[in-house]
Amino acid sequence: xxxxxxxxxxxHHGKQVRRxxxxxxxxxxxxxxxxxxxxxxxxxxxxxxxxxxxxxxQVFGGPKIAGIVHRTSAAIMLGIFFxxxxxxxxxxxxxxxxxxxxxxxxLVPNWQDIKDIYRMFRWFLGKGPRPVxxxxxxxxxFDYWAVFWGMGIIGSSGMMLAFPNVTASIxxxxxxxxxxIVHGEEAFLAAVFLFTVHFFNNHFRPDKLPPPDVVMFTGxxxxxxxxxxxxxxxxxxxxxxxxxxxxxxxxxHVMTLGSKILGLTLxxxxxxxxxxxxxxxxx
Amino acid sequence: MKRxxxxxxxxxxxxxxxxxxxxxxxxxxxxKDISTQQGKAQHLSKLDNATCLGxxxxxxxxxxxxxxxxxxxxxxxxxxxxxxxSVHSEMACVTCHKEITDSSSPHKIGSGPKPECVTCHLxxxxxxxxxxxxxxxxxxxxxxxxxxxxxxxxxARPNVDDNTHVNASCDDCHNTHTFSVPPQGTTRRTDWHLTxxxxxxxxxxxxxxxxxxxxxxGKNVLEKRNLKAADCTDCHTSHNITSTLKDTFKLxxxxxxxxxxxxxxxxxxxxxxxKVNKLGYGYTAKCYDCHGSHGILSPSDPESKVHxxxxxxxxxxxxKEATQGFVTFSPHANTSSFERYPQVWIVSRFMWSLLGAVxxxxxxxxxxxxxxxxxxxxxRKIHPDRRKETK
Numbered sequence: 001x002x003x004x005x006x007x008x009x010x011x012h013h014g015k016q017v018r019r020x021x022x023x024x025x026x027x028x029x030x031x032x033x034x035x036x037x038x039x040x041x042x043x044x045x046x047x048x049x050x051x052x053x054x055x056x057x058q059v060f061g062g063p064k065i066a067g068i069v070h071r072t073s074a075a076i077m078l079g080i081f082f083x084x085x086x087x088x089x090x091x092x093x094x095x096x097x098x099x100x101x102x103x104x105x106x107l108v109p110n111w112q113d114i115k116d117i118y119r120m121f122r123w124f125l126g127k128g129p130r131p132v133x134x135x136x137x138x139x140x141x142f143d144y145w146a147v148f149w150g151m152g153i154i155g156s157s158g159m160m161l162a163f164p165n166v167t168a169s170i171x172x173x174x175x176x177x178x179x180x181i182v183h184g185e186e187a188f189l190a191a192v193f194l195f196t197v198h199f200f201n202n203h204f205r206p207d208k209l210p211p212p213d214v215v216m217f218t219g220x221x222x223x224x225x226x227x228x229x230x231x232x233x234x235x236x237x238x239x240x241x242x243x244x245x246x247x248x249x250x251x252x253h254v255m256t257l258g259s260k261i262l263g264l265t266l267x268x269x270x271x272x273x274x275x276x277x278x279x280x281x282x283x
Numbered sequence: 284m285k286r287x288x289x290x291x292x293x294x295x296x297x298x299x300x301x302x303x304x305x306x307x308x309x310x311x312x313x314x315k316d317i318s319t320q321q322g323k324a325q326h327l328s329k330l331d332n333a334t335c336l337g338x339x340x341x342x343x344x345x346x347x348x349x350x351x352x353x354x355x356x357x358x359x360x361x362x363x364x365x366x367x368x369s370v371h372s373e374m375a376c377v378t379c380h381k382e383i384t385d386s387s388s389p390h391k392i393g394s395g396p397k398p399e400c401v402t403c404h405l406x407x408x409x410x411x412x413x414x415x416x417x418x419x420x421x422x423x424x425x426x427x428x429x430x431x432x433x434x435x436x437x438x439a440r441p442n443v444d445d446n447t448h449v450n451a452s453c454d455d456c457h458n459t460h461t462f463s464v465p466p467q468g469t470t471r472r473t474d475w476h477l478t479x480x481x482x483x484x485x486x487x488x489x490x491x492x493x494x495x496x497x498x499x500x501g502k503n504v505l506e507k508r509n510l511k512a513a514d515c516t517d518c519h520t521s522h523n524i525t526s527t528l529k530d531t532f533k534l535x536x537x538x539x540x541x542x543x544x545x546x547x548x549x550x551x552x553x554x555x556x557x558k559v560n561k562l563g564y565g566y567t568a569k570c571y572d573c574h575g576s577h578g579i580l581s582p583s584d585p586e587s588k589v590h591x592x593x594x595x596x597x598x599x600x601x602x603k604e605a606t607q608g609f610v611t612f613s614p615h616a617n618t619s620s621f622e623r624y625p626q627v628w629i630v631s632r633f634m635w636s637l638l639g640a641v642x643x644x645x646x647x648x649x650x651x652x653x654x655x656x657x658x659x660x661x662x663r664k665i666h667p668d669r670r671k672e673t674k
Contacts, residue, residue: 045555045558045559048552048557048558048561049552053562054562054563057562057564062564063562121648121651123655124651124652124654125651125655130655161555164605165602166606168606168607168608168612169606169607171608172608173608173609173613174613174624174626177616177626178626180555181618181630181631181634182634185631185635185637188638189637192642193641193642193645196645196646197646197648205653205656206657207656207660
């Protein structure tokens with residue numbers, strides 16, 4: 001019944017709960033833009049036999065320029081990823097003694113996630129109540145770790161293909177054959193996953209309609225939504241009396257509007273890319 | 284097969300020429316007597332085919348008329364036997380040779396246009412269309428289409444050395460007097476088809492023919508009479524000849540190779556080389572960049588450009604700094620043969636399983652979530668407080 005108490009607290013009026021700091025939001029935006037450019041340029045080669053691919057290539061001015069765009073985007077993406085690693089390491093380092101690796105603030109998968117998946121499916125099938133989540137849900141953790149896997153697999157195979165002379169001085173030729181397959185298939189997985197599952201989880205499920213969810217652009221969520229989506233964290237904060245620490249002013253109207261436009265633009269681009277990939281896959 | 288050195292060929296050619304000249308002088312002297320006797324009579328007679336063949340009939344290719352210069356404008360002789368079997372057999376000589384107005388030798392060249400094929404063939408097709416006989420005379424439509432294609436081809440352009448002539452006109456390839464494509468499936472058809480490399484090579488493209496003759500394609504066509512092997516037109520087309528430097532050619536050549544080597548084209552299309560080519564850019568490696576063109580050899584031939592011993596050098600044509608690993612890259616790997624490409628087979632199956640597992644789990648997750656959440660929302664609309672009760 002704690003939520004009712006908060007509803008009545010006047011100091012929470014005009015406040016939201018902060019979820020993502022500015023740096024993380026910028027990183028996410030750069031990630032989104034670079035991955036879209038990577039998908040556009042990459043899939044135009046992967047699905048070269050489609051009618052749309054040569055058109056995209058012409059827009060870029062040929063595969064050589066598209067290749068430069070692809071490599072530049074990859075460099076931005078890998079750069080952000082490594083900066084993120086440094087940031088995370090520093091963060092954990094600062095809180096080394098108190099950091100709970102399997103605690104609710106950690107993105108490391110834990111036993112609770114397994115239980116959550118089980119409960120979620122029970123709810124799906126109408127056999128239990130809707131589970132409540134702490135700071136990071138298991139699908140958010142999956143999104144986070146998927147990037148590690150993707151970076152490792154697509155990044156390393158991409159590097160092998162980008163520097164063939166180095167690759168071929170160390171590895172046999174079949175490494176190129178394998179790198180080609182791994183790079184393409186994993187990119188297909190990433191693209192389709194992002195534009196179906198990630199989009200659905202964050203923008204298109206019935207509770208989130210109408211899209212977009214702007215938390216990754218404004219950085220904060222309304223109290224009502226926070227309480228609904230991260231009930232366990234909310235309860236934890238109330239009990240510890242820490243909610244106040246996480247409150248920020250409701251973003252100004254222009255910020256919310258801008259975030260919505262940005263969100264819808266990215267979603268539109270993403271869905272367009274999804275259509276192109278599906279056309280390529282079926283064609 | 285050993286190649287005949289150029290110097291020996293030259294000597295042989297000179298001997299042939301001298302012999303030919305000798306025969307020519309002899310026959311010329313003989314013919315002079317005959318023609319002076321016949322000339323007066325013929326002068327008055329009609330310009331029908333019999334009259335023409337009276338002088339021009341010659342099965343051995345040399346002309347028995349005085350004053351006629353044996354150059355390319357002046358056919359050496361017409362074989363009546365072949366002419367009657369040709370598609371043009373029922374035509375009068377002067378229908379095409381409009382500039383010939385008398386039957387005396389030498390002819391006074393009249394003001395009529397010199398023989399050319401296009402005008403007549405366009406008219407024939409127009410007439411067929413008017414008479415609604417396009418199905419019965421479909422072949423005439425093919426000719427017209429070929430003419431149109433030819434007009435844009437490299438052969439139809441004025442020759443660089445002699446711009447009064449095009450690079451090649453119809454009768455350079457098609458012998459207009461004997462032209463008859465034998466029915467498909469006959470040995471005559473095979474014979475006709477097998478002449479193609481010589482038609483292209485003997486008059487104009489001698490170097491290419493020489494190289495081709497020693498290639499795996501050439502040996503199959505010229506020695507083993509294997510029609511499946513590529514001749515000139517299979518790669519270059521017949522009427523749509525373009526400069527091999529053009530991007531359009533570089534793109535079409537891969538398709539042309541692929542009409543026979545289908546599986547190799549398919550696997551080529553899986554590589555970056557093939558994908559960029561498919562996108563319409565000719566700068567990545569195409570079939571002939573690695574395998575060679577006219578002199579293409581079997582990959583097992585030690586002289587082949589793609590033989591393992593020569594491969595690195597071939598790669599280095601484009602990849603200047605290519606290192607040893609390039610040699611064992613499989614530019615035609617597929618995912619279906621474990622025996623030939625085990626690493627590719629394993630990795631592709633791993634990736635497919637990964638993709639399958641991720642999508643099955645998450646799409647199922649997504650679908651069920653959508654269903655349950657939508658249902659709950661509906662219930663909440665009817666009973667707004669139920670949500671709180673379930674907590």
